Amino acid sequence: MDAKKIINIAVIAHVDAGKSTLVDGLLNQAGVFRDNQEIDAQVMDSNDQEKERGITIYSKNCAIEYKGIKINIVDTPGHADFSSEVERIMKTVDTVILLVDSSEGPMPQTRFVTQKALELGLHPILMINKIDKKDQRAEEVVDEVLELFMELDADESQMNFPVLYGIAKEGIAQYDMTTPSKDLSPLLETIVTQVGSYDTDLSANPTRMQVSSLAYDPFIGRLGIGRLFEGKAKAGQSVSVIRNDGTQYNGKITKVFVYQGLNRVEVEEASAGDIVVIAGLPEISIGDTVGELNNVKAMDPIKIEEPTMSMNFLVNTSPFAGRVGKFVTSRNIKERLEKELEVNVGLRVEPLVNSDVEGFKVLGRGELHLSVLIEQMRREGFELGISSPEVIFxxxxxxxxxxxxxxxxxxxxxxxxxxxxxxxxxxxxxxxxxxxxxxxxxxxxxxxxxxxxxxxxxxxxxxxxxxxxxxxxxxxxxxYKGAIESRQNGVMISMANGVTVAYALSGLEPRGTLFVGPQTEVYEGMIVGQHSRSNDLDVNPTTGKKLTNTRSSGTDESTKLSPWKKMTLEEALEFIEWDELVEVTPDDIRLRKKWLTINDRKRHRNDQKKAIEEL
Incomplete structure (x- = not known):
């Protein structure tokens, strides 16, 4: 397709503003779906965790056609922990649709993504979404966005942004609040008017592409995804690649793909302006510049915000280790984290030194960023011991x-x-x-x-x-703001191996909140509940009732327990202290002490005092 007829856009917003729903509407209006096709809501959120959590985690591409113009659309995450996904794709697009809730107005993440767009010289299109809300205040929100642009030092042309109003879930966009519309045509017309055509035929220039995302295909290997800024990308073409660190190597593109609707379609060649997927370069990485053989000029590296939080991913050393997991060794964990580094640019991994247990220090953008990785590894069959989150000073x-x-x-x-x-x-x-x-x-x-x-x-x-x-x-x-009080309550720790019984748990209920129910396997050092007081309490949840041959009225009634608290992964990570771990397996999430026996914990009390002083 001629480069003059390609436009690349990204949809950016705070979480829950309606980005994926708007993309659904654009795909539907473009006729991507058959009339009888059953369509899931937020069709771009194809990852299992995205569907379950109701958020976008990974940036994804699709394409539609409007009046002979191909429009590549990038759906981006809205949660702050995944902002590295937004940062790296900004350079691949011509403009962004800034989606803002008509009631909430600009939220913290709105500021972040808008700032990145303005820094790259993009001219956003503002769409006020959810104007059907009873508490909508669309006109006020427009003024708030204008104030935000002023705070972010937008230039005069960026301040003169077009404004639309709409209801993404109904596939409606309109030019003002009083002029109704039946579809998203006003938005598409604005995109075409805002971006316009390319001034020159960049396809005649030498090939120049920057990789902004990675994917993997089991048959053809690693795939580099990015915008083709100049020239053409052809199957069988020999190219030079300049890495982010300035080093260069040569290779050959074996296959070229472009996007049509939701699908990746193989083509013989792609032209400048398009978002393309190339195969055949196994060492390709994010930020690399791909160009003519021995004639490539490096593009500016893609800068990503530094991690702010870390957790230790340890080999599972609990008595239940290896029961259900397929991948339990340090080598398994290392290989999986190295694979994640290839596509997750906001992540850093460092080997642990001077540690009692083999493992790795994993640095990310926040609890959610790291917990999504842990959950994915758990589903893949990994067993891990996860330490408490620590911020990076x-x-x-x-x-x-x-x-x-x-x-x-x-x-x-x-x-x-x-x-x-x-x-x-x-x-x-x-x-x-x-x-x-x-x-x-x-x-x-x-x-x-x-x-x-x-x-x-x-x-x-x-x-x-x-x-x-x-x-x-x-x-x-x-x-540094000084010491901050940590968790106020201690925990109840099992001092025995075995299976919990209702009789023993009923005696523990008045002491705090239970994390386990009856007939649950426990081991010494496993945390079975939260103590109502500040100290830790060693308990035996496996003790059964002493049986006698004497029966008395009212003593043989069945024991009734209150519902116990079943911790989610995020809740467990937030709950644990420095001397505790979350044991993550494909079937269970357990809490435990680092040192399982009472004597070991006593020996490490000095470590505890030292850690508290450091904190």
Whole structure:
């Protein structure tokens, strides 16, 4: 297809603003789906975890045609932990559709993705979504976005952005609030007008492409995905590749693919302006520049924000290790993490030194970023021991001062709960930036150390009875804020191996919250509940009732237990302290102490004091 008839766009927004739903509408209007085809909602969210969590995790490509123009569409994640997925694809597109909720307005992640787009000189198209909401305030939101652009130092041409209004789930976009529309044609017309045609035929120039994403095919190996900025990419073409570090090597493109609808279609050659997929270069990596053989000019490296949090991925050493997992050794874990590094640019992996257990330190953009990887590995058959999350501190090169990552937190809670939440954020060294109330709900903005938010989300949910909304995004680094109190409660630790019985658990119920039910296998050192007090408590959940040959009235009734708390992976990671681990297997998620026996834990009390002092 002629390069003058190709436009590349990305849909960017905060989480839950309707990005994937809008892409569904564009695909539907373009006739990608058959009339009798059964279509899942958010069809681009094809990964199992994306469907279960209801969020976009990985950037994905598709393409439609409109009036003879091919429009490549990139659906991007909205959660701050996956912002590296957004950063790297910005250079492949001509413009972005900035989607903003008509009620919520610009949220923290909206600021981040907009800033990246403006820095690259893109001219966003603003679409105010969900205008059918009862509490919509579309016109105010437009003004808020304009203020955001001013804060981000947008130039005059970027400030003059087109505005549309719509309902993505109904496939509707309109030019203003009073002129109804039947489909997304106003949005498509705006895209064509905003981007226009290429000024020159870049296909005549030498080949030049930058890889922004990677994929893997079991038959043809690693695939490089990116925009073809100049020239043509042909099957069988010999090329030179310049890595991010400046080194160069030669290779051959064996296959070329482009996108049509949701499918990847093989072609003999692709022209400048298109988003292409190339095979045949097994060492290709994100940020690499692919060009004419011995005649390639490197493009600017793709810069990715540094990780802010780390966890240790350890070999599972519990008594139940190897029962259900297929991959349990250090070598298995190493190979899997190396494979993940090829496609997950926001991740870093370091081998552990001076550790009692073999494993790796994995650095990522947040708890969700790392927990998605852990969950994926669990489903693939891995067994792991995961340590508590730790934030990554930096040292100011000028002053030598310790700097810690901060988060901008926006909470929206019913007024009766706001006092409790504000008090807890204050205790966590948070600084209130703004507060607004309509008499029913309060909207509070805070600047909080990232380490203070570890474990806070579950507390927040309980304190607001599930009615609160909390969103957060990275807010740079600030000087270390001092010690922050950690978990207030101790845990109940099994001191025996065996199977839990209801009789023993009924005796433990008054002591705290149970994490296991009856007929559950436990081992010495496994955490079976949260203690109601601050100290750890060694218990025996396997003790049965002593039987006698004497029966008395009322003593043989069946034991009734309250529902026990079954921890999710995220809840478990937030809950554990420095001397505890999450045991992750394909079938179970368990909590345990690093040192399983009482004597071992006593021997490491000095380590505990030292760790608390360091924290």
């Amino acid at each position: 930096h040292k100011n090169p000028q002053t030598g001062e310790i700097m810690e990552p901060m988060e901008k937190v926006i909470i929206n809670v019913p007024t009766e709960y706001s006092g409790t939440v504000i008090n807890k954020l204050n205790l966590r060294k948070g600084m209130m930036l703004d507060m607004d109330s309509d008499g029913v709900r309060d909207k509070v903005t805070y600047n909080v150390p990232l380490r203070a938010l570890i474990g806070f989300r579950s507390e927040f949910t309980n304190d607001t009875h599930g009615e609160g909304i909390l969103v957060q995004s990275s807010n740079g680094f600030e000087p």
